[in-house]
Amino acid sequence: MSRHEIMLTGSGGQGMILASIILAQAAILENKNAAQSQSYGPEARGGKCKAELIVSDSFIRFPRVTNPTFILALTQSSLDNYTEGISGKCIVMADESLKVPYWLNPDQVIRVPVLDTARSRVGKLFTANIVAVGAINKVLNIAGWDNLKKAVLMHIPEKTEEINIKALKAGEMMLCSYQPAPSAERLLIA
Amino acid sequence: MASQLVEKYMRTEHLPHIWCPGCGNGVIMHAVVRAIDKLELDKNKVCIVSGIGCSSRAAGYLDFNTIHTTHGRALAFATGIKLAKPELEVVVIAGDGDIAAIGGNHLIHAARRNVGMTVVVINNNIYGMTGGQYSPATPAGEFGTTAPYGNIDRPFDIAALAAGAGASFTARGTVYNPAQITSCIQKGILHKGFSLIECISVCPVYYGRKNKKGSVIDMIKWQRDNSIPVEKAGKLPPEELKGKIVTGVLSQATYPEYTEEYAKIIEKVSGGINYEQA
Amino acid sequence: MSRLVLMQGNEACVEGAIACGMRFFAGYPITPSTEIAEYCALRLPMVKGHFIQMEDEIASMAAVIGASVAGVKSMTATSGPGFSLKQENIGYASAAEIPCVIVNAQRSGPSTGLPTSPSQGDVMQSRWGTHGDHPIIVLSPSSVSETYTLIIRAFNLSEKYRTPVIFLMDEMVGHLREGIEIPEHIEIVNRKVIKGGQSQHMPYRIPDGECAPVFAPFGEGDRYNITGLIHDESGFPTNSHIEANRMITRLMRKIEDNVDDIVATEERYTEDADIAVLCYGGTTRSVLEAIDEARSKGIRVGMFRPITLWPFPEKELFKLSGKIKKLIVAEHNYGQIVLEAERVVKNNCSLKFTGKVDGTLISPAEILRAIEED
Structure with a gap:
């Protein structure tokens, strides 16, 4: 039985909530169970932002993340705040530009250039969340390419299809040679 | 004629009404009925909405679709009715306290939206139902049971307030001249959009006695002597209008009517697609 | 065959309501129920319904009652402070027996509280929030799927018993996205209606075998009076203590005598x-x-x-x-x-x-x- 407890963290406006919705959508298209939620403060932009997603083969009772198995962090403060005290089995995907806190085991951290890929390769920083979706799916294998693409297209504004699919591919490509580290691999199979 | 109108438009089994002898409310209620009769509206399509207070009891006596709502909220109820069934002719009857104090927010927003309805404000300058407290239409310096030392609030000009908030039709009349009120209400009903007719009533029992205004006859004579038709008022300097009642159609404009605008949205987005279970 | 759809609790609330015929929504923005208003604004005109953003919470509740009086299934949604503001008109709907559904996506209180945080602090207010003895029905969903089916039940009970129904959600369910199966068939109960003068000026008389008065929508030929005052079977106000006792007792028993139909566990x-x-x-x-x-x-x-x-x-x-x-x-x-x-x-x-x-x-x-x- 597979179950992922995922947290997507960053600052408000980076599209973490949308990314979590797209991944939830992809899971649903794969006939998996998904529960997505978010916590937020009064700031629409700039504040700390955390979206939560549980993907499971079985019915999800409590729909909030209690023991994260995967965390994405796009800002230093979210990386520092949300990874403290997590299990050694939790995979942390951190933007390359961030400094990895001492309490994390290097084996559990995947450093990827999410922001730089969005900015330089895709050409628009606002696609960073979709780049991340591609990368996360590559690691967690939530959905096949067709359903993942479909999920993205269901939730993005009209006329942005091309750039977002480009971002999704770029995200996946970022990890084309990704091999789970031994500890992370155990987690993914479990 | 009068008794014929009573038979045709009133719930005679519920008469006599609760209003005090000399109250102006009956005159205004009668003007509403006369305007509806002159326009030959279908009784089944007329909807009278009222709030709480002396004037709001009018709804119960009228043989239409009538709803006596909560204090101040008649316009909000009326908005729901009109939007749900735009073919209804919605007439709101409300007092000065009801519409300008507790319901003031609804007044300005209903006026702004320009929802097609006719609002007949019965302004008696006092809270009558609760026994004579000062209202937002009580002139400064006058007395009420809650203004034992004289009222220091400045009163609203209710018609001007509505016009300022965007009402597309405003008018004023007095119970001294019921024919004028009738005519204003008629015009208000015919006007497409939000129309407000401020009807200056008399409350001899509370406002009159508290302020030594004399008998009902004296109060009505005062209205006669202090009313100025709007056409004439336009030519007078402001100081000569102080304390006077300017009567007639005060403002009229053409703005898009709310339910018609919404119908356009429905037309645009509902076209041909079955969203029922999509 | 039913399909699995990803939906937020607040969206499911709207989709379920539309599926069972809700065609009027009036509301005012308030966290965490705002998505319900936003979604209604988008969806209702598509199904020839009406959405209106009113000037405040009180007006929203009033407009909903007005639309229901005209014969349209109506709903509003709010949270915390907004629920407090709506209480007087909820009492009106209860006393005048106007069907309507009030969604309260609960948030932490009291007062402005923690606007984005979950709570279940409005349970007692949902029962006794408005003044005076009055009947009410309150339902509470625990998942997005159940939100969809239970809002339909809320409308069904509201229409059947001619009473406001409070749909007591919490932030947790309202903001949760889950996969739900849209049911192929749903049971819809519509209020019983009379038209063309059939009520014979007694719109609040209970016909034999009915649990509530039969509804005469405004504009269909039954000209009668609706009031929040104690009223007799004609709908006209009365000061009679006998009538007052009769009316309140009947209102309370309308629910009490039908608990087996209403209660679900x-x-x-x-x-x-x-x-x-x-x-x-x-x-x-x-x-x-x-x-x-x-x-x-x-x-x-x-x-x-x-x-x-x-x-x-x-x-x-x-x-x-x-x-x-x-x-x-x-x-x-x-x-x-x-x-x-x-x-x-x-x-x-x-x-x-x-x-x-x-x-x-x-x-x-x-x-x-x-x-x-x-």
Whole structure:
């Protein structure tokens, strides 16, 4: 039985909530169970932002993340705040530009250039969340390419299809040679 | 004629009404009925909405679709009715306290939206139902049971307030001249959009006695002597209008009517697609 | 065949309502129920319905009653402070017997409280928020799927009994996105209607075999009066104490005499249970997780969930309390429905309360601790 407890963290406006919705959508298209939620403060932009997603083969009772198995962090403060005290089995995907806190085991951290890929390769920083979706799916294998693409297209504004699919591919490509580290691999199979 | 109108438009089994002898409310209620009769509206399509207070009891006596709502909220109820069934002719009857104090927010927003309805404000300058407290239409310096030392609030000009908030039709009349009120209400009903007719009533029992205004006859004579038709008022300097009642159609404009605008949205987005279970 | 769709709780609330014929919504922006208004604004004109953003919460409630009087199934949605503001007009709908559904996506209070944080603090207000003795029905969903089906039931009960129904959501369910199966067939109850003068000026008379007066929509030929004053069968105000007693008693009994139809509960793993956890709404999700954990440790614990919060499922809980040793009431407040549980359970079993008021959800671990404690 597979179950992922995922947290997507960053600052408000980076599209973490949308990314979590797209991944939830992809899971649903794969006939998996998904529960997505978010916590937020009064700031629409700039504040700390955390979206939560549980993907499971079985019915999800409590729909909030209690023991994260995967965390994405796009800002230093979210990386520092949300990874403290997590299990050694939790995979942390951190933007390359961030400094990895001492309490994390290097084996559990995947450093990827999410922001730089969005900015330089895709050409628009606002696609960073979709780049991340591609990368996360590559690691967690939530959905096949067709359903993942479909999920993205269901939730993005009209006329942005091309750039977002480009971002999704770029995200996946970022990890084309990704091999789970031994500890992370155990987690993914479990 | 009068008794014929009573038979045709009133719930005679519920008469006599609760209003005090000399109250102006009956005159205004009668003007509403006369305007509806002159326009030959279908009784089944007329909807009278009222709030709480002396004037709001009018709804119960009228043989239409009538709803006596909560204090101040008649316009909000009326908005729901009109939007749900735009073919209804919605007439709101409300007092000065009801519409300008507790319901003031609804007044300005209903006026702004320009929802097609006719609002007949019965302004008696006092809270009558609760026994004579000062209202937002009580002139400064006058007395009420809650203004034992004289009222220091400045009163609203209710018609001007509505016009300022965007009402597309405003008018004023007095119970001294019921024919004028009738005519204003008629015009208000015919006007497409939000129309407000401020009807200056008399409350001899509370406002009159508290302020030594004399008998009902004296109060009505005062209205006669202090009313100025709007056409004439336009030519007078402001100081000569102080304390006077300017009567007639005060403002009229053409703005898009709310339910018609919404119908356009429905037309645009509902076209041909079955969203029922999509 | 039904399909799995990803939907937010607040969206499911709107889609379910539209599916059963809701065609009028009036509301005012307030967290965490705003998505309901936003979604209605988008969806209603597509199905030839009307959405309006009113100037305040009070006006929203008034407009909803107005639209229902014209014969249209109507709904509003709010949270915390907005629910307080709507109370007077909810009482009006109760007294004048105007069907309507009020969604309250609860948030942490009192006052402005923690606007984005979950809570179940409005349980008592949903029952007694408006002044005077009055009937009310309150339903509470625990998942996005259930939000869809239960809002339909809320409308059905509202239409059948001509009463406002409070749909008591919590932030947790309202903002949750889950996969739901849109049911192929739903049962829809519409109010019984008379037109063309058939009410014979007695719109509040109850025909034989009916539980509520038959509805005469405005504009269809039955000219009558609606008021929040005590009224007789003609709908006209009266000061008669006999009529007052008759009206209030009839209103209360309309619900009391039909509790078996109105009350819905869910029990899980109660057959062999020594302990039962009473919960509702979003808290249910923590309880289910905790029960799973407890059972894996050999503790025989089950769950009792009122889906209908008001009228409170007395009979069902009383029956269960005779079979268990301990009842734990878990709710996301300082203790509200626990008072009802105490009243019903009496000395049949021991009773324990676990609650929370810090704006964070009650976690499965906290429930488990309550189960494991003596």
